[in-house]
Amino acid sequence: MLQLATLNAASPAEFTALLDGVYEHSPWVAMRAWNLRPFTTLAALKLALVQAVRDAGHEEQLRLIRSHPELAGKAAVTGTLTAESTSEQHRAGLAHCTPEEFARITQLNATYTERFGWPFILAVRGPRGTGLSRAQILATLQRRVDHPADFEFAECLRQIHRIAELRLNDKFGVAPELGNTVWDWCEQLATHSEPAWAEKGELTATYLTDAHRACAADIAAWMRDSGFDSVEIDAVGNVVGVYHGRDLQSPRLLTGSHYDTVRNAGKYDGRIGAFIPMACVRALHRAGTRLPFGLEVVAFAEEEGQRYKATFLGSGALVGGFNPQWLEQRDKDGISMREAMGQAGLPAELSAITALRRDPARYLGFVEVHIEQGPVLNTLDLPLGIVTSINASIRFVGEIIGMASHAGTTPMATRRDAACGVAELALFLERRAGADGDSVATMGLLEVPGGSINVVPGRCRFSLDLRAPTTAQRDRLRDDVLAELASVCQRRGLRYTVEETMREAAAPSAPDWQRRWEAAVGALGLPLHRLPSGAGHDAMKLHTALPQAMLFVRGENAGISHNPLESSTADDLDLACAAFHHLLDQLATS
């Protein structure tokens, strides 16, 4: 097995030879990474290789891509594959395609190559390293052939880095053990989905449904199995595991994230924030290690606000943020939250819920690990990022009201077209937020209700989702957007309604906790990348009572989330476990 020490001591020629085959037919990658020695960690070596490719020009990158064989194509039989390629394609079962599958792959490959001018690259061993199914490979090819070319070029390079990562793991004889554990828990938990969605192979586990309760039961079992000293499901359905410190009275570190999902969700959003600490506790317990502080891991029951409009219910309950009126709220089937709680065997009493409020004096702080849910780390090829602040946000739903009229007979000059008013607003959002640093503004809902092809829209519904790194910046953005809405309607003779549906202040990270994450990431040999969180997280709720800081894990597929394509790799999850472990070590020795 290859050792880092060997590599660090190697000449350029030796170094390149030792890394032969990691980047297909492209020894120049290793050669350039040699300059970045010494490597303190395997992760650092991987990043150095990535950096060598990033620093190369477009032409060299294109050559690198073109050095790869066509998937399951002729290269496999003409012997131009590296041994690794052959073995990987074999492992993915591509040698055993049916004639129909082979024909389909061949046809898609041809379309792909014709469209982009390079072969389709996919790390066929997949995010777990154990291989994608043929169906997954076909679906990926089918999906990616529709990508914009610049996006697909970058994706091919990312896949090449993933192939290299797996080959390096083999050369070094290492496996991401904690990462695999987290990965496998995510897979297992995702088997619990509400029937209507499970039928379609989709994951949906909203608050207190059977699927959701099955999740809680699994998490509790895995916590017990991992060596937590106490495990309970609390009055709102949070799964709470405590791993005692050496002194039962010492303050605890609070951590966790949510296990409920949106509809047709990914498997990682929220869940890894409970599983990563659980994997660490499992390792501590197996090693017989006790920390000088307690570790309380909470898998929050509700964050997504899907079944009931009660976003952040789970974490909110820990800081006295449970709204009693929620109990009477009914889901689409008319079941009140109180009834749902009763059916789930929870006390369904307000007193039991308010008792969940934590005493801040008993806690050191709150940390949360979360998948980024955005493209930043994926684009930068970085596995981990340090969150500086959870952005302030505000949401509105609104409607512009004009006058419906006949599309053929109403002269352009006399129209009062509600959709054109909304179109102007959508483009203003884009310009205004784009000119404002890290702010984002989105019109996610847009609809001419009951529209017809031949009727000038009399009404157009829309939503606004505005976020900015500080509360003040968000307020300026909001003021400008609402002023534009008024001005567009004034100018066009339209009316409008607009209703605020959500508002959250910014939650900047506590500096000392942010520094601990930075130290942890740095210790892994990874560069520090700081970024705001555009999404809301449970940490936002805990922020009101405790110092908090978050760590982001890169999301594959451009960081897509709230979507079945949401993905991570066992290696990235393993790095997150290592970072979490390092943060615990820092606290233990401080």
Add this chain to the structure above:
Amino acid sequence: MLQLATLNAASPAEFTALLDGVYEHSPWVAMRAWNLRPFTTLAALKLALVQAVRDAGHEEQLRLIRSHPELAGKAAVTGTLTAESTSEQHRAGLAHCTPEEFARITQLNATYTERFGWPFILAVRGPRGTGLSRAQILATLQRRVDHPADFEFAECLRQIHRIAELRLNDKFGVAPELGNTVWDWCEQLATHSEPAWAEKGELTATYLTDAHRACAADIAAWMRDSGFDSVEIDAVGNVVGVYHGRDLQSPRLLTGSHYDTVRNAGKYDGRIGAFIPMACVRALHRAGTRLPFGLEVVAFAEEEGQRYKATFLGSGALVGGFNPQWLEQRDKDGISMREAMGQAGLPAELSAITALRRDPARYLGFVEVHIEQGPVLNTLDLPLGIVTSINASIRFVGEIIGMASHAGTTPMATRRDAACGVAELALFLERRAGADGDSVATMGLLEVPGGSINVVPGRCRFSLDLRAPTTAQRDRLRDDVLAELASVCQRRGLRYTVEETMREAAAPSAPDWQRRWEAAVGALGLPLHRLPSGAGHDAMKLHTALPQAMLFVRGENAGISHNPLESSTADDLDLACAAFHHLLDQLATS
């Protein structure tokens, strides 16, 4: 009773005295109209009064509006109403308001007056002259209080002219008899609505539903009742009535329009195009008059393409335009058109349908009367308009495909927002058509399918409806719009699909037939206003086989159509009957 001859011979003072009370407390209107004598018809007198108001400045118009009492308000008890006002409000039952109704009217009146600075004016005797219900009055007040101010100012003047029209009818002791007949048929036919819509008090009668078949039965009965010599329901459900000429072999005049409706429709669209000729035949039959040519009136079964995508099925069948594949098309409940025809007792055989094709040699031509479905005549205060051409049109449905991503975490610069692409296209449509004379372009369907408030739209569906007075002009418009779609998507890294769903060439009116309509309108003492038809009509289909020309009847409420607010007046319908009669006379004497 007042006579035109008396008025034409009157001095200014006599004239004004004779018309006292027609325009509330505003003798200046009559005084100025005196200059426009002599009046050959009552319609010409009405228009002269309208013209006097149109020629007055905004200040005088405002004073005219303010001369009117507040509806059911204090004026009614302080005696500042004219005798006419009192009587009209009494007839509308406003003297018998419940306390709740009175309070509601008072409150809405106050809101209205505060918003606009003048009292709410409504011709409470309504479009039939027999009075609006209190509920209708309240709904109108409720609706109009939301109008843009400039629009509402013009609407008040229109209501004042309608009040004047009804007062003049009383003074002259005339009633629009044929117009009333047409009106009453429209009311009666509108009682047949599909159950799901009827429940809501809405009118929907799509192809071959029970409601639609009840319509056909009524129309056939009324045709027989009116003295048509033969009446039948043909193989596609058209109701065909023939009033023989003196010579059974002489060519016929073909006329008619459709009786099917859109969903939640108005009562006049299409239907008056059958009823106006029917009312004329009734009058001819009662007078025992035979024309030297046959008159064939067809109430077409299908024009709107609602239940099946088979627009203009009814009139198309007369020119060999029935698409055999339509028979297999299924509605949303899975019922094929062939099955629907069978259930309706039609032969459901292609041979029976193709046999409906008319031999052009047996017809003089085709004329069609239709409600304008647009604001032009309403804005100009003209009851009738002469159609110069049915605009060329083309429709598309499309979708822009970007990449769905998290609204909070996707930086503005890296988004591929499908909705923003569509927004750009919507605004381009508006600019491009607005700069192109009589062209119109509309995005009536606009939707982010499955959108969420916090997801950057990955898909956005839209429709395009493009129309222009000539086919060539439409094609240039189409080319520019499709080029812009491609360019927007190219620039933004988006993909798109776009599918043409309908295309109709322009159908210019046959010059000699258009001149007959012009002569008919002129004979009524009305000015000639020529305009293109922005909407498609059955005449477009007949155009492929016969010379055709259309007459438009003003639509109230800014000409709104495909909407329950679609409206006409018995007086306008009566003028249309008179024009139709005149056209028959011209043909008879030519």
